[in-house]
Each structure stands twice: as structure tokens, then as C-alpha cells.
Amino acid sequence: MKITNIRVTHVNVPFDAPFWWTGGLYPGASKSIVEVETDEGVVGLGEAPWYHFGEVIKAEIAPALIGADPLDLADCEARCVPPWQITANTGEGAASVAFGAVELALWDIKGKVFNLPLYKLLGGAVRKDIRFSEYFSFRPEHKGAGGEMCPEAIRDYCLRMRDEHGSSIFEGKLIQGDPELEIRTVRMLREALGEKAQIKLDSNMQYSLTTARWLLRELEPFNIRNYEDPVATFEEMAALRQHSLIPFSTHVPDLKRAVALGAPDNFVCNFAALGGISRSLKFIAACEVMGKGFWCYSNDLGIMTAAYLHVSAATPLISEASQSLFRWQIGDVIRGGPFRQINDVVRVPEGPGLGVELDPDAMRRWAVLFEDEGPMSHFFDPARPTHHRTLPLH
Incomplete structure (x- = not known):
């Protein structure tokens, strides 16, 4: 061939x-x-x-x-x-x-x-129902969707996901450069969702180390499952670890530095960004040996998501829920897409290879x-449409 x-x-x-x-x-x-x-x-x-x-x-x-x-x-x-x-x-x-x-x-x-389905080529399934989180964020209203621009609206959105889809794992970005707003929102979420629901957070490096120290101290009583990139560097996460028990994750796949510094605790990666499935499997195996967790990225379409499903099915280490923006995607490139979780899980496809077909x-x-329209920009700020933001925001 x-x-x-x-x-x-x-x-x-x-x-x-x-x-x-x-x-x-x-x-x-x-x-x-x-x-x-x-x-x-x-x-x-x-x-x-x-x-x-x-x-x-x-x-x-x-x-x-x-x-x-x-x-x-x-x-x-x-x-x-x-x-x-x-x-x-x-x-x-x-x-x-x-x-x-x-x-x-x-x-x-x-x-x-x-x-054969990919998971069988990888050694067989240790699980077939793969866990994914719901996602929440501040979202302006657009054509009848979104509109979650205050803590009460985010709380109500998560409650609706729980009631309509059986969701109990929630991850989100509370990014407005206001740590007090984040604290109020998380407090409302924990009170509304109860003690058993998982709450994960992601600030995309918006906070300075000084602000993050204070913020995570205030968030600890709400049992945060994981906080992704609370600060900008591994060195700052290592310093933050001295003040917080909350686990940290990152998209930056530098395992050697994470081990040397003691933080972050988990990696959340895209398989192509790691160089493909073969290299991803090696990276995940190294994470397991070195005591680091691993789960999968969000904002991917159905082909990459299918790869996540198969590798997660065949890899014991990936037991934590991977990220997903499935609920917000209005379409996909695969038949039957986008994938959407029910009761926190998506079933691994059983067809040959990735098990998906183009639509x-x-x-x-x-x-x-x-x-x-050209490629979509992820860096547009309506307040300063001709400028990029400078980090940290607070």
C-alpha cells in the first residue's frame, strides 16, 4: 500500500x-x-x-x-x-x-x-464510556444563545446541564480580570450543585502570583478538583503549590520541568500538538511513571475527539474527565457529530480505525x-479591537 x-x-x-x-x-x-x-x-x-x-x-x-x-x-x-x-x-x-x-x-x-477499532490496535479497552466535563464561561448573548454574563446565569446554566444531560463534572473559565467575581461564582456553583459535583477552573494564566495566592486560599473551601494554569509559568505554579492544595494542570507539555519543580500536577494536551498518537502514548506513559496526570484538550472537532476516545479507552491513566466544548458546537465535519456526553460520558466508537466518517x-x-470569512480570531477584545491584551489581567 x-x-x-x-x-x-x-x-x-x-x-x-x-x-x-x-x-x-x-x-x-x-x-x-x-x-x-x-x-x-x-x-x-x-x-x-x-x-x-x-x-x-x-x-x-x-x-x-x-x-x-x-x-x-x-x-x-x-x-x-x-x-x-x-x-x-x-x-x-x-x-x-x-x-x-x-x-x-x-x-x-x-x-x-x-x-479493527483503534482502541484494539492500542491493546484493548480498559473502559468504553469516556468521561468529559461540561464547560461554563462568561458568554455574551448571540442569536439567542449564551448570555451567561453574571454568576447567577452561570449557576443556572450548569443546573440546566445537570437536569437535561445528567452532568456532574463542570469546568470553566471565569475570566473577567476580577478574582472576587470568580469567588462569588464558585461559591454559587458549589451551593447549587452540591458537594458531589466536580468543579474545575481555568484562568488561562490571567493572574499574577500574588493574586493567585489569595484567590486559591479563598477557593479551597469549595473543593476545587483542578485549576488549570492559574499563573503563567511552572516556576510560579511551584511557588503557588506552597500555599494551595488544589491540583494544577497545564497545556504546556514540559514533563521534565514539571517533575523538577513539583508542579504542575497534570497535563491536558492535543495529540497533534504532541506529534501524533504514537508520541502521545509515550508522553502519557512517562507521565504515569513520574506521577503526573493526563487528560485531553477541548475545542476539537469529531476526528480528533474520536482519537481522544480511543486512546482514553485503551489507557488506564486517563481516568479523569477530559475537557469538552461539545455543547456549544453548532456542527461538525463528521456524520452524527458533534459528540455530546450524557451522564458525563461518550461511548468509544466501534467502527474500524477512528470509527468516524466525514459528512x-x-x-x-x-x-x-x-x-x-477567513480564520476566526481568538484574540479579539471589543474594548480594544486593534490591540492584544497584556497578561496578567490582575
Whole structure:
């Protein structure tokens, strides 16, 4: 079997309403969908975490892989990815992420060739119901959706998710540069949701160490399951650890520093950003050995989410609920998408490979939206539309 073509399609899939994060208003996902075609008619699906990695795939990865054996992952990677020790120092790491998106498709091809779901290729399932959190944030109203711009509205939104979908795991960004607002909101959530519900927080590095010390002291009585990136650096998290028992997580996959400093406690990553499923499995295994937790990223479409489901099914360490923005996604590129959890879980697909198929009509719709509007900005601040924010916010 040989790779004959790699097709890349940029898509925009907006949320029903944008949400506030540290960088500004976050309106949705601009992704690159990857289709790896073979001379035997088997097509694998991949997904890049941001559209510009799709441009790298078209310019660098695809030409290198034409004619390669898609089942020989080591050979494919060696054709595309320079040594990480060098690229880490030269700012040329985009090839690793771009290949990581394509590598998903190679695993999908392998599963289809052997007519097995990915989790069986990875050794079998230790679980098949994969846990995901609901998400909350301050969201301005948009076409009848959103409108959660005060603590009471966020509380009511989470209660509705509990009552309508059986949700008991909630993660959110309370990002307005106001720690007292965050404390009031968390207090309301704990009182409304009860002691058994999980509450996780994420500030996207908005706080200074001084503010974070005070904030986490005030939040500890509310039994916070995890706080993601309360401050900007691992060194600051290590200093913050001296003042707080709340576990910390990060998207920055620097395991050596985390072990050396003692913080953060957990990693939350996108598989393409780690260089693909094979490299992700190695990273997760290293986390387990070093006593660090791992779960999966949010704001991905159905192809990457399917990869999360299979790897989580086959990996004992990923027992914590992964992040999700499923409830806010108005569409997807896969048939039957987006995935949405019921009673906190999504069932792992049983079809061969990733177990998902592209929806041609949806692909055309979201590709046209990208062509017409260009990529969505995650850094737009209506108060200063021509400037980026400066961190920390408080």
C-alpha cells in the first residue's frame, strides 16, 4: 500500500455564542481536515489543531509522504519531522504538529486495513464510556444563545446541564480580570450543585502570583478538583503549590520541568500538538511513571475527539474527565457529530480505525465559511479591537 495523495481542507465551525478567555472573545474553531488517500482506496482522516498547520502539511508533509507506506509510521515520521532536540531551539516545531495531524490519519488507515477499532490496535479497552466535563464561561448573548454574563446565569446554566444531560463534572473559565467575581461564582456553583459535583477552573494564566495566592486560599473551601494554569509559568505554579492544595494542570507539555519543580500536577494536551498518537502514548506513559496526570484538550472537532476516545479507552491513566466544548458546537465535519456526553460520558466508537466518517455536506458548509470569512480570531477584545491584551489581567 502506498500514499497517493493528501488532501487538506480548512474549515470554520463556530460556537453558538463566543466565550471569554484571557486572550479575548473565543468564537469557535478554525481547523484543517486531513484526508490521506492510498492506492488501495483506503482513506484515513486527521485533524490539525489550527488551520496554519494545514498549510505546513500542504507545503512540506504531503510532498514528503507521497509514495510512502502508510502502515510504516516510523518511516513516515522520519520523512517529515527533524530531530526535536534541534527544532526546539530553532523555532521550527510546526512540522511535528503538522505531521501529528497526518499521523492520526495513518492510524485510521491501519485500523481500516485490519478492520479493527483503534482502541484494539492500542491493546484493548480498559473502559468504553469516556468521561468529559461540561464547560461554563462568561458568554455574551448571540442569536439567542449564551448570555451567561453574571454568576447567577452561570449557576443556572450548569443546573440546566445537570437536569437535561445528567452532568456532574463542570469546568470553566471565569475570566473577567476580577478574582472576587470568580469567588462569588464558585461559591454559587458549589451551593447549587452540591458537594458531589466536580468543579474545575481555568484562568488561562490571567493572574499574577500574588493574586493567585489569595484567590486559591479563598477557593479551597469549595473543593476545587483542578485549576488549570492559574499563573503563567511552572516556576510560579511551584511557588503557588506552597500555599494551595488544589491540583494544577497545564497545556504546556514540559514533563521534565514539571517533575523538577513539583508542579504542575497534570497535563491536558492535543495529540497533534504532541506529534501524533504514537508520541502521545509515550508522553502519557512517562507521565504515569513520574506521577503526573493526563487528560485531553477541548475545542476539537469529531476526528480528533474520536482519537481522544480511543486512546482514553485503551489507557488506564486517563481516568479523569477530559475537557469538552461539545455543547456549544453548532456542527461538525463528521456524520452524527458533534459528540455530546450524557451522564458525563461518550461511548468509544466501534467502527474500524477512528470509527468516524466525514459528512460531505457539512464539510462543504464549513469550508465555504472559512473561504468567505477567513480564520476566526481568538484574540479579539471589543474594548480594544486593534490591540492584544497584556497578561496578567490582575
